[in-house]
Amino acid sequence: MTQSINIILGPPGTGKTTRLLDIMEEELKTVDPNHIAFVSFTKKAAEEAAKRATERFNFARSDLVYFRTIHSMAFMSQGLKRDQVMQLKDYKKIGQHLGLTFTGGEFNVDGPVAQGKNNGDQYSFIDGFSRARHISPRVVWDMINHDNLNWFEFKRYQDTVAQYKRDKGFCDFADMLEMGGRPLDVDVVIIDEAQDLSTAQWRFVNETFKLAKRIYIGGDDDQAIFEWSGADVQRFIDLDGKRTVLSTSYRVPESVHTLATGITDKIKTRADKPYHSKEEKGTVDYWSDVDHIDMSSGTWLLLARNSYLLGELGAVVKQAGLRYTLKNKDSVTVSDVRAIRLWEHSRSGLELTESDLDLLRDYCSDLTCNKIWHEAFDKMQAEHREYYVSMLRRGESLTKAPRINISTIHGSKGGEADHVVLLTDMAYSTWDATSLNSDAEHRVWYVGATRAKQSLHIVQPRGRYYYDL
Numbered sequence: 397m398t399q400s401i402n403i404i405l406g407p408p409g410t411g412k413t414t415r416l417l418d419i420m421e422e423e424l425k426t427v428d429p430n431h432i433a434f435v436s437f438t439k440k441a442a443e444e445a446a447k448r449a450t451e452r453f454n455f456a457r458s459d460l461v462y463f464r465t466i467h468s469m470a471f472m473s474q475g476l477k478r479d480q481v482m483q484l485k486d487y488k489k490i491g492q493h494l495g496l497t498f499t500g501g502e503f504n505v506d507g508p509v510a511q512g513k514n515n516g517d518q519y520s521f522i523d524g525f526s527r528a529r530h531i532s533p534r535v536v537w538d539m540i541n542h543d544n545l546n547w548f549e550f551k552r553y554q555d556t557v558a559q560y561k562r563d564k565g566f567c568d569f570a571d572m573l574e575m576g577g578r579p580l581d582v583d584v585v586i587i588d589e590a591q592d593l594s595t596a597q598w599r600f601v602n603e604t605f606k607l608a609k610r611i612y613i614g615g616d617d618d619q620a621i622f623e624w625s626g627a628d629v630q631r632f633i634d635l636d637g638k639r640t641v642l643s644t645s646y647r648v649p650e651s652v653h654t655l656a657t658g659i660t661d662k663i664k665t666r667a668d669k670p671y672h673s674k675e676e677k678g679t680v681d682y683w684s685d686v687d688h689i690d691m692s693s694g695t696w697l698l699l700a701r702n703s704y705l706l707g708e709l710g711a712v713v714k715q716a717g718l719r720y721t722l723k724n725k726d727s728v729t730v731s732d733v734r735a736i737r738l739w740e741h742s743r744s745g746l747e748l749t750e751s752d753l754d755l756l757r758d759y760c761s762d763l764t765c766n767k768i769w770h771e772a773f774d775k776m777q778a779e780h781r782e783y784y785v786s787m788l789r790r791g792e793s794l795t796k797a798p799r800i801n802i803s804t805i806h807g808s809k810g811g812e813a814d815h816v817v818l819l820t821d822m823a824y825s826t827w828d829a830t831s832l833n834s835d836a837e838h839r840v841w842y843v844g845a846t847r848a849k850q851s852l853h854i855v856q857p858r859g860r861y862y863y864d865l
Contacts, residue, residue: 401637409647528626577604649678
């Protein structure tokens, strides 16, 4: 059977996902929904496609059986139950036996591959990365800094996990992919963010959808910044099929586009995909320090290459009396805002419930006083109280979503803001890894720069190790 393979290359802000959703809608006019698969690297994209299909065609969510992430598709393909999948608690049991620590927390993306803080996390990552990319664990071992690890301990970990899974009848995500996908009776397959698929995921996709008549694959190799977790960028670049380049960005202004093009010019292995900026000129400014930048209006993304730099950004924004999120955590707590509003309502004569009063007792020693909240809340930490007062004086809202988000560049993937700040400093391990894979590093900074809709603010380095923008 002849397959029609269409590759949609979507540079930043060109509407790649929108184009794929439009294709989905067009196909649904003539193809039954249970013969269409919309597969994405992230749950958000798959659910957006399902939401759009249900609203446009009045389908039930249950009609869209194959609108899933790769993970969910593999789980479904094997007919598994949730209690058959390895969980963090299982790894912790293994860790107790082997003297290893597992947290299941975030990895530091400071080298060619991610490195967790604990030995169990790192062994798990090495095993998972080697299986995702179909390369030997020894090759992965040689790629990373393993001064605190032991090869024989790692092999013991592998053997113990394998035996544990056999004894329990459990599997992990890598097992699901390795079991292979049964060919599905679908006519149309749409794959979003395909540049992030691992070698193992590509194999699963090829097996699962080999009966499909039309396959649409969307992505952008220049935005492939998850090689550290197994993404097979070269596989995406080498795809055969009819290629369409979305040639106009609705996000990136001219000045930022010029700088971003300078970054992609440094990437040695890439698919050529020229595109135009939007009409606005925009600005690119260079600063000696973050606290010189006026962030009093508009939406902002403050981005750093490494996690250890985020605290510094948070401190600067807090000192300025601005509200922000850092790693998706709001600098304003819900209970604090509720207590402030309740107190001021009470001062204006509103009668409070007993549960309201219980909350206020955590903030104020004397509920009978009629002082303004920041004078009455003697139990609130002085630092928090002063921060909230400073925000209100600056005109910041305590109830609306924060305008300022602080993140690593990896954490900002898929996001955008009116204004973007890039710290150019980086950890030594990141700088050192650039010599092994400079393309991967250029892609990271390209993604960071192209989040900007109006202005890009580049903070000059203070240390020895940095990216030259």
